Amino acid sequence: MLQSYLDALIQEGVLTVRIGANRTYRFGRPRLDRPDLDIAIRIDSLWTAFKIGAQPYLHFGEAYTDGKLTVEKGTLWGLIELIGINLPNAPKRGRFARWLHGFRNWLPVHSPDTSRRNVAHHYDLSERLYRLFLDEDMQYSCAYFRCPQASLEDAQIAKKDHIADKLFLTPGQSVLDIGCGWGGMALHLARQAGVNVTGVTLSTEQLAVAEQRALEPSVNARVRFELCDYRLVSGLFDRIVSVGMFEHVGLAGFDGYFQTVADRLKPDGVALIHTIGRRGKTSGRSAWLDKYIFPGGYIPSLSEITDSVEKSGLFITDIESLRLHYAETLRHWRMRFEANRAEIEALYDERFGRMWEFYLCFCELGFRYGDLMVFQIQLAKKIDTLPITRDYMMPQASARVAEPVQPDVMPAAARTG
Incomplete structure (x- = not known):
């Protein structure tokens, strides 16, 4: 089975x-322009070999993680890139995704306890681990590269500015950050726009770091963080932002998620x-990632998202597809991870090192050569809340708030129950 699979898959470059x-x-066959392949x-x-041939989307990663598959010539990324370049030749996977979507109403919704366990599996790892490959602000989501030469730090600042522009903020507004990470x-929104932010997370490790950072005098009165499921938040907010959290909701929870936002x-x-998304009818789950990295995760298609948004009564006021930005983000993470591999x-x-090396390479494959991208979806309750052109989203718009805003007390409406 493996021989048959690789015969069909590998057409450009050589795999021994x-x-x-x-x-x-x-x-x-060799590519003269790419001797590295x-x-x-x-x-x-x-x-x-039999297991990899029978279920490559699970056992390929397992074999590498367990040291049963080793790269003798080249690197793991070289192997992954060779697969990526030949990905159009791979057998199509779509029937299961269509079947799963058809039965979404009968799938179990992640309970708060299940969500908490899923989050702990990944996000309650050592803070030191993440500091060794993320940017200084510990942004664990797709950056925004205004130019290819941008550093990871600059691209992550650009991402935060881009999101702030799309939120169309006014000083003093209340903001809910669903899945606030570290x-x-x-903190960026509070500093740059003078808004009052409530951040909620299910990760105890992330909460501890976030609360410590919120002690900074310039934001202390404007930012608070809570260990809280987003479904249990009370009160009303002027703005809601959610970056890299929707992927953990699960297909059956999409309707409830957007209803909660509304x-x-x-x-x-x-x-x-801001969420990872996929093109077309390919599966929204990865067997290996689900087992080892992100249990309970599901990558949505745009049609799955819009179907649930429409049920909530919200208006979709803007959609942007960030195509290769996450591929570049993952490349930076992968290089920093390798530079700090020993630590x-x-x-x-060592097994953890191989597992996370495969995770970063495998994800970069999906964004660089596969069907993955990032969607930024702007929503509003009224059709006339926002300007009718996109000029306010342009880079210069982030300079709107020129004077620093003095701290004040967060209004009661922005507090959670």
């Missing part, structure tokens, strides 16, 4: 596969949802 001690297979791997046994977005917005409220493996172990 050694199984055990005595079996060697060669696939593809000559990769050799070793699989420890026929049994491992607090960087909330319920928490004031009549003239605006929301900005990361000292925090955990």
Whole structure:
């Protein structure tokens, strides 16, 4: 099965596969313009090769994580890129995704306890781990590269500015940050626009870091963080922002998520949802990522999102597709991860290092060569809340608030129950 799969897949570049001690297979043809696309791997046994051939989307990553598949010539990224370049030749996966969408109303919605466990699996890892490959502000989501040469730090600042522009903020407004991470977005909005932000997360590790950062005098009175499921938040807000959280809701929870956003917005409220998305009918789940990295995750298609938004009664006022921005973000993360690999493996172990190397490479594959992208979806309760042209979203718009805003007390309406 593996031989048949690779015969069909590898058309450009060369992949040499050694199984055990005595079996060697060669696939593809050399590319003179890409001599680096000559990769050799070793699989420890026929049994491992059989499993990869039977279910490559799970067992390929498992074999690498467990050291049963090793790269003997080239690098893991070289192997992943070779696969990515040949991805159009891969057997199509679409039937299951269409079936799953058809039965979404019968799927279980993640309970608050399940959501908390899923979040803890990934986000309650060591803060030190994330500091070793993220930017200084610990932005763990797609950056916004205004030019290809931008640093990761500059691109993450540009992302926050871009989102702030789309929220069309006014000093003193109340903002709910759903899935606030380590607090960087909330702190940025408070500093730059003088708004009052309530950030909610289910990660105890992220909460501890965010609360410590909120002690800074310039934002102390304007930002608060809580360990709280977004479905349990009370009160009304002028603005809602959610960056990199919707991917954890699960298909069955889409309707409830957007209904909650609608319920928490004031009549003239605006929301900005920043989420990974996918093109077309491919599956919204990855067996390996679901098992090892993001349990319960689901990557939505745009049609799945808009279907649920329409049920909520919200207006979709703008959609932007960020196509290769996450591929570049992941490239920066991958390079920083490798530069600090020894320290990361000292925090955990070699197996963890291989697992996270595969995670970063596999995700970059999806954004650079596959069907993944990032959607920024702007929503409003009224059709006339926002300007009718997109000029206010342009880069210069982030300079609207020129004078620093003095701290004041957060209004009671912005507090959660």
